[in-house]
Amino acid sequence: MKRLVVGIGGITNGGKSTLSQSLHQLIPNSFIIAQDSYFKDDFILPVDSKGFKQYDTLDALHMDKMMMDVDSWRADPNLFLRQRGRNITPSSNNSEIFVLIVEGFLIFNYRPLNQLFDKRYLLEIPYEVCKRRRSSRIYNPPDPPGYFDGYVWPMYLKNRQEMERIASEIVFLDGRRPKEELLADVYEDVCQEIDRLRVGVTT
Ligand SMILES: Nc1ncnc2c1ncn2[C@@H]1O[C@H](COP(=O)(O)OP(=O)(O)O)[C@@H](O)[C@H]1O
Numbered sequence: 001m002k003r004l005v006v007g008i009g010g011i012t013n014g015g016k017s018t019l020s021q022s023l024h025q026l027i028p029n030s031f032i033i034a035q036d037s038y039f040k041d042d043f044i045l046p047v048d049s050k051g052f053k054q055y056d057t058l059d060a061l062h063m064d065k066m067m068m069d070v071d072s073w074r075a076d077p078n079l080f081l082r083q084r085g086r087n088i089t090p091s092s093n094n095s096e097i098f099v100l101i102v103e104g105f106l107i108f109n110y111r112p113l114n115q116l117f118d119k120r121y122l123l124e125i126p127y128e129v130c131k132r133r134r135s136s137r138i139y140n141p142p143d144p145p146g147y148f149d150g151y152v153w154p155m156y157l158k159n160r161q162e163m164e165r166i167a168s169e170i171v172f173l174d175g176r177r178p179k180e181e182l183l184a185d186v187y188e189d190v191c192q193e194i195d196r197l198r199v200g201v202t203t
């Protein structure tokens, strides 16, 4: 049983979920683990000196739970998918390749997770695009007035610097490019990795 772990990280509203979903639809026996699903409850999170809830930090996330899920997939992807009611697409010689797509804004900032990636993609968009996209998205709870400039953007810059110290071998992607183009590039790249793995598969 062969496994490939793909990370789709980057800035808030960079297009991580969009790209991950499309990739998942194209790749048989793939599964998405999204970091957004591991946010701690709002009432637990502290506020900063300006009164902004501190969502944009690893401390706001149940990274322990996320790692348990990633580890559970790594231990037996076949069982992991079956336990979640997913059908396995069989290959001709019993040599299925399982692909885990991990997506999130701080996936490369967390060392234990970062070290597991076979491929790392990072979506980037400039300040204006990010602010515009974010303003049309409603989170739960919704962003309070001034949140983007007063908290989200400064935290992005801080997290980005930290990521550069931790992660390497990153493929940078311009999130302003058409979705179809981004998908085609990443899909081709991942398929090459899958083919490389397949060469080593014995029947
Ligand atoms: N390549 C793209 N070009 C233009 N808009 C995009 C692109 N990718 C995503 N979007 C839009 O940007 C917003 C955020 O996308 P999403 O995939 O949820 O981002 P993320 O998961 O990184 O926060 C959505 O409205 C989505 O439709």
Ligand SMILES: O=C(O)c1ccc[n+]([C@@H]2O[C@H](COP(=O)([O-])O)[C@@H](O)[C@H]2O)c1
Residues within 6 Å of the ligand: 011, 012, 013, 014, 016, 036, 039, 055, 056, 104, 105, 139, 140, 141, 152
């Ligand atoms: O999902 C949640 O519970 C949630 C609640 C409040 C805020 N968020 C925001 O989610 C952002 C990360 O997710 P994303 O999809 O925008 O990359 C981060 O910038 C947080 O400020 C997320």
